[in-house]
Amino acid sequence: xxxxxxxxxxxxxxxxxxxxxxxxxxxxxxxxxxxxxxxxxxxxxxxxxxxxxxxxxxxxxxxxxxxxxxxxxxxxxxxxxxxxxxxxxxxxxxxxxxxxxxxxxxxxxxxxxxxxxxxxxxxxxxxxxxxxxxxxxxxxxxxxxxxxxxxxxxxxxxxxxxxxxxxxxxxxxxxxxxxxxxxxxxxxxxxxxxxxxxxxxxxxxxxxxxxxxxxxxxxxxxxxxxxxxxxxxxxxxxxxxxxxxxxxxxxxxxxxxxxxxxxxxxxxxxxxxxxxxxxxxxxxxxxxxxxxxxxxxxxxxxxxxxxxxxxxxxxxxxxxxxxxxxxxxxxxxxxxxxxxxxxxxxxxxxxxxxxxxxx
Amino acid sequence: xxxxxxxxxxxxxxxxxxxxxxxxxxxxxxxxxxxxxxxxxxxxxxxxxxxxxxxxxxxxxxxxxxxxxxxxxxxxxxxxxxxxxxxxxxxxxxxxxxxxxxxxxxxxxxxxxxxxxxxxxxxxxxxxxxxxxxxxxxxxxxxxxxxxxxxxxxxxxxxxxxxxxxxxxxxxxxxxxxxxxxxxxxxxxxxxxxxxxxxxxxxxxxxxxxxxxxxxxxxxxxxxxxxxxxxxxxxxxxxxxxxxxxxxxxxxxxxxxxxxxxxxxxxxxxxxxxxxxxxxxxxxxxxxxxxxxxxxxxxxxxxxxxxxxxxxxxxxxxxxxxxxxxxxxxxxxxxxxxxxxxxxxxxxxxxxxxxxxxx
Numbered sequence: 001x002x003x004x005x006x007x008x009x010x011x012x013x014x015x016x017x018x019x020x021x022x023x024x025x026x027x028x029x030x031x032x033x034x035x036x037x038x039x040x041x042x043x044x045x046x047x048x049x050x051x052x053x054x055x056x057x058x059x060x061x062x063x064x065x066x067x068x069x070x071x072x073x074x075x076x077x078x079x080x081x082x083x084x085x086x087x088x089x090x091x092x093x094x095x096x097x098x099x100x101x102x103x104x105x106x107x108x109x110x111x112x113x114x115x116x117x118x119x120x121x122x123x124x125x126x127x128x129x130x131x132x133x134x135x136x137x138x139x140x141x142x143x144x145x146x147x148x149x150x151x152x153x154x155x156x157x158x159x160x161x162x163x164x165x166x167x168x169x170x171x172x173x174x175x176x177x178x179x180x181x182x183x184x185x186x187x188x189x190x191x192x193x194x195x196x197x198x199x200x201x202x203x204x205x206x207x208x209x210x211x212x213x214x215x216x217x218x219x220x221x222x223x224x225x226x227x228x229x230x231x232x233x234x235x236x237x238x239x240x241x242x243x244x245x246x247x248x249x250x251x252x253x254x255x256x257x258x259x260x261x262x263x264x265x266x267x268x269x270x271x272x273x274x275x276x277x278x279x280x281x282x283x284x285x286x287x288x289x290x291x292x293x294x295x296x297x298x299x300x301x302x303x304x305x306x307x308x309x310x311x312x313x314x315x316x317x318x319x320x321x322x323x324x325x326x327x328x329x330x331x332x333x334x335x336x337x338x339x340x341x342x343x344x345x346x347x348x349x350x351x352x353x354x355x356x357x358x359x
Numbered sequence: 360x361x362x363x364x365x366x367x368x369x370x371x372x373x374x375x376x377x378x379x380x381x382x383x384x385x386x387x388x389x390x391x392x393x394x395x396x397x398x399x400x401x402x403x404x405x406x407x408x409x410x411x412x413x414x415x416x417x418x419x420x421x422x423x424x425x426x427x428x429x430x431x432x433x434x435x436x437x438x439x440x441x442x443x444x445x446x447x448x449x450x451x452x453x454x455x456x457x458x459x460x461x462x463x464x465x466x467x468x469x470x471x472x473x474x475x476x477x478x479x480x481x482x483x484x485x486x487x488x489x490x491x492x493x494x495x496x497x498x499x500x501x502x503x504x505x506x507x508x509x510x511x512x513x514x515x516x517x518x519x520x521x522x523x524x525x526x527x528x529x530x531x532x533x534x535x536x537x538x539x540x541x542x543x544x545x546x547x548x549x550x551x552x553x554x555x556x557x558x559x560x561x562x563x564x565x566x567x568x569x570x571x572x573x574x575x576x577x578x579x580x581x582x583x584x585x586x587x588x589x590x591x592x593x594x595x596x597x598x599x600x601x602x603x604x605x606x607x608x609x610x611x612x613x614x615x616x617x618x619x620x621x622x623x624x625x626x627x628x629x630x631x632x633x634x635x636x637x638x639x640x641x642x643x644x645x646x647x648x649x650x651x652x653x654x655x656x657x658x659x660x661x662x663x664x665x666x667x668x669x670x671x672x673x674x675x676x677x678x679x680x681x682x683x684x685x686x687x688x689x690x691x692x693x694x695x696x697x698x699x700x701x702x703x704x705x706x707x708x709x710x711x712x713x714x715x716x717x718x
Contacts, residue, residue: 230571
C-alpha cells in the first residue's frame with residue numbers, strides 16, 4: 001500500500017521483553033526502531049548494541065527525552081504495570097501512539113484514563129497480546145462459529161504456567177507489589193482471561209469467582225490462582241495460571257457438537273507454523289471399548305512470527321489515523337478493557353475471601 | 360498359577376454396559392460368564408443370544424434366582440445406582456463377590472453398609488473404574504512420583520464429557536432422578552474425581568466447592584457440573600463433566616518440574632495401546648519467541664483391553680480369599696469410598712447453593 005508510512009517506534013525501557021519487540025519491529029516492513037530510552041544513556045546504548053541496532057537509532061538517557069523527539073511516532077511501553085498510567089499518559093500527550101504491555105493498567109479507572117487520553121489526542125492504543133494476531137486465531141474462530149462443526153459454546157478451560165527460577169522469585173518485577181501488583185494473574189492469567197473472552201465472542205460473564213488457595217508471596221503478589229466464570233445462559237469457564245509449574249499454554253473449548261484444543265495458544269511451539277485440534281460429534285465406539293475419531297490437527301503455516309502480524313495491524317491503524325484523521329480504532333481497546341475488568345474482578349474475589357463478583 | 364480358580368460370574372441385568380463386561384469376562388482366563396439374569400427370562404435369553412454366549416450359560420428370569428445359584432462365585436451389577444444397595448447386599452449375603460458399577464452408592468452411608476456386609480461375609484468388593492487397571496496408569500504414576508521429572512504436585516484438571524442424544528435425555532437411566540440420581544456427576548464426574556484423587560495419592564482434599572451454573576434437568580438430575588478441590592498445602596484441582604459436549608477425557612497434572620497430560624484417560628482411543636504425554640522443565644526459548652521441547656509421548660502397548668486387567672485383579676483377590684480365607688482386600692474399596700465421599704460433597708455443594716464443603 002503506497003500510503004503505508006513506516007511507524008517509527010521509540011522503546012521506553014530495556015526490559016527483557018523489549019528485545020523481542022526490537023527484533024519484531026525490525027522484521028516488520030511498516031515499522032522501524034527509531035529510538036531507545038532507559039534511565040541512563042549508557043544502559044540505552046548497551047541495549048542498542050546488544051540488540052544490533054544500527055548506529056542511527058537514537059539512544060536516550062530518560063523516557064522524557066524520547067517522548068520529546070518529534071520523529072517518534074509510537075512508543076512501545078514494557079515498563080512495570082504500576083508505571084503504565086504515568087508513562088502512557090505522558091506519551092499520549094506528546095501525540096505518540098502506544099503499544100502497551102499487558103496488563104495495561106492496575107485498575108479499570110486507570111485504563112479508562114489512558115483510553116480517554118488516546119481518544120482526545122487521536123492516537124492509537126493496543127496492548128501486547130500477540131496471539132490475537134496470529135493467523136491461526138481467526139481459523140480457530142471460524143471453527144467455533146460453525147454451527148455444524150462446533151454448535152453452541154458450553155465451556156472453556158485454559159491454563160498458562162511457567163516455573164519461575166529462584167532468581168525470578170527474588171528479583172523479577174512480576175513478583176514485586178510496587179511494580180507488577182497483579183503478579184501471575186496479570187502476567188499469565190491475562191492470556192487465559194483473554195482466551196475465555198475470545199471464545200465467548202467477548203460477551204462478558206455474569207460473574208467470576210476465584211478458586212480456593214490462590215498462592216501469594218510475602219508482598220501479597222499472586223503467584224498462582226484460578227477462577228470460574230459463568231454466564232446467565234449456563235456457559236462456564238475456568239482457568240489456572242501459575243509461576244510454579246513448567247510451561248503450559250492450554251486452551252480447550254467445549255461446544256454442543258465440537259471440541260477445540262491447543263497446547264501453545266499464547267506462543268506457538270514454532271514461529272513458522274502453528275496447530276490446533278478440532279473434533280466434531282466424537283462418540284464411543286462399539287460397546288464403549290474404544291472411541292473416536294481422534295481430533296484433527298490443523299496446521300497454519302505462516303511467513304512471520306505472530307508479533308509481526310500484531311505490529312502490522314498496529315501500523316495499519318496508526319496509518320488510518322494519519323491518512324484519514326479522526327478517532328483511533330476502538331476494537332482492540334474494547335477487548336483490552338474487558339480483559340482488564342475481568343482481571344480486576346478476579347483480584348477483588350481473591351482479596352475479599354473468594355466472593356462471587358458480579359460484572 | 361495353579362491355584363487360580365476361574366471366577367464364575369453372574370450378570371445382574373442386561374444394561375448396555377453389561378455387553379462390554381460379558382465380552383471382557385469371556386476374554387479373561389481367570390473368569391467366565393456362568394449365568395445371566397434379567398427381570399424376564401426371555402430378556403435374559405435374548406441377551407445371551409445377542410452376545411453369543413454358549414448354551415450352557417444359565418439364564419434366569421429374576422435376580423434372586425441367579426443369586427440362589429450356588430455355582431455363581433461373583434456378580435457383576437450394572438443396575439441403576441438407586442438399586443445398588445439392595446442388590447449388592449442381597450448378593451453379598453449369598454456370599455457372592457461383587458463387581459459393582461460406579462457410582463457404587465447414592466451416599467457414603469449406603470456405601471459403608473455394602474462394604475461392612477462384604478467384610479462380614481468375606482467377599483471381595485470392586486467398583487468398575489477400569490482405567491485404574493490399565494498398565495498405562497502405573498507408568499503415569501511413576502512419572503508423578505519422580506522428584507526430578509515431576510517434582511511436587513501443584514494442580515490437576517480433568518474433564519469427561521459426552522453428548523447425549525435426544526433419546527438419551529428422554530430415556531436413559533442416567534438422567535432419571537429415581538434411578539441414577541447423581542446424573543453426570545456420578546456417571547462421568549466419577550472418573551474425574553477419581554483421577555484427581557489418584558494424582559494426589561488419594562490424600563483427601565480439605566474442601567470441595569462446585570462451580571457456578573451446574574446444569575440440572577427437570578427432574579433435578581445434574582447433566583453438567585464442575586468443581587474445585589483444595590488441599591491445605593495449596594494444591595488445587597478442577598474438573599468439568601457434562602452430557603452436553605462430545606467426548607473428551609482429559610487429564611492434566613501440573614507439578615513443580617513436570618507436566619503430565621493425556622486425552623483419553625478413561626477409555627484409551629485404542630484397545631492395544633495407550634499414550635500419555637510428559638514434559639519436564641519446559642521453558643521459553645530465546646527471547647520468548649518459541650518454547651519447548653514439546654511433551655514426550657509415551658506409548659504403552661498392551662495385550663488386552665483394560666477391562667481384562669481389571670477382571671484379572673478381581674479374580675486374583677477373589678482367589679486370595681478362597682485360598683487363604685480371611686478378610687477381603689480393602690485397597691479398592693478404600694479408593695472407591697474416597698471417591699464416593701467427594702462425589703457426595705460436591706452434590707451437597709450444588710444442592711446448598713455452591714457452598715464450600717469441608718471434608
